[in-house]
Amino acid sequence: MHTPSTLITSRPLDEYCGLFGLTRAALAALPGPVLDCPGGAAGLTAEARELGVTVIATDPAYAAPLPELTALARAGRDSMATHLAAAPDRYLPSRHLRPERYLRSWDRARRLFAADSAARPERYVAAALPRLPFADGSFALTLSAYLLFAYPELFPPERQLAGLLELVRVTAPGGEVRVYPLHDGASRPCPHLPRLRSGLGERQVSSELVRFARPGDGRTRRVLVLRRAGR
Numbered sequence: 001m002h003t004p005s006t007l008i009t010s011r012p013l014d015e016y017c018g019l020f021g022l023t024r025a026a027l028a029a030l031p032g033p034v035l036d037c038p039g040g041a042a043g044l045t046a047e048a049r050e051l052g053v054t055v056i057a058t059d060p061a062y063a064a065p066l067p068e069l070t071a072l073a074r075a076g077r078d079s080m081a082t083h084l085a086a087a088p089d090r091y092l093p094s095r096h097l098r099p100e101r102y103l104r105s106w107d108r109a110r111r112l113f114a115a116d117s118a119a120r121p122e123r124y125v126a127a128a129l130p131r132l133p134f135a136d137g138s139f140a141l142t143l144s145a146y147l148l149f150a151y152p153e154l155f156p157p158e159r160q161l162a163g164l165l166e167l168v169r170v171t172a173p174g175g176e177v178r179v180y181p182l183h184d185g186a187s188r189p190c191p192h193l194p195r196l197r198s199g200l201g202e203r204q205v206s207s208e209l210v211r212f213a214r215p216g217d218g219r220t221r222r223v224l225v226l227r228r229a230g231r
């Protein structure tokens with residue numbers, strides 16, 4: 001039995017778009033494939049396929065058999081239900097969304113993930129940051145949701161830097177890496193973000209903090225956007 005050190009969550013494509021300031025049209029217009037790291041049991045890979053977009057998901061949890069993984073994802077959903085009951089405003093992606101509707105979107109994403117990963121296992125690659133089994137510059141866009149800053153106990157500063165650099169390495173020149181959130185599970189912002197950004201700059205990676213509007217309620221969220229410098 002795989003014992004994960006994080007929740008296995010199952011966000012749908014529309015939630016990813018909201019997190020990262022993307023639209024379906026922007027995804028469809030990308031010149032190459034997208035990397036979702038960590039993919040968890042998200043619906044992004046399956047749903048993007050319907051848009052004609054190739055998304056490769058990578059996650060160490062993909063080493064586990066699928067029934068085990070979907071059971072863990074179901075437990076992740078139940079854990080989110082508990083968090084939502086205690087503090088809905090903190091966990092809902094929009095303040096106008098009802099918790100039951102949000103949880104249904106996770107249920108649907110988890111089902112899409114299960115069907116797609118059974119049908120197309122080559123799109124779900126078992127691997128762990130800070131080392132990914134992809135060639136340099138393989139992806140037009142790399143998305144990283146709810147890992148590098150959300151679990152500082154797994155990613156202390158040096159490992160965070162190594163993880164971010166690895167995401168940049170596998171992203172094509174001219175492409176970008178988007179990382180969210182920049183706070184931990186208790187909503188504490190990363191205290192050493194400026195030092196991390198200067199470490200990236202020393203390695204020719206430009207970083208920008210971009211505020212994207214949250215769909216539906218006018219609030220914004222901060223996303224770290226990385227590019228190889230000089231592009």
Ligand SMILES: C[S@@+](CC[C@H](N)C(=O)[O-])C[C@H]1O[C@@H](n2cnc3c(N)ncnc32)[C@H](O)[C@@H]1O
Pocket residue numbers: 004006007008009010011037038039040041042058059060061127128129130144145146147154
């Ligand atoms: C909270 S989930 C996020 C999944 C997805 N991005 C989402 O937002 O629904 C965190 C994921 O990180 C994965 N994970 C844990 N350690 C990792 C590592 N070193 N590299 C990549 N993924 C990792 C876990 O297996 C888990 O699926």
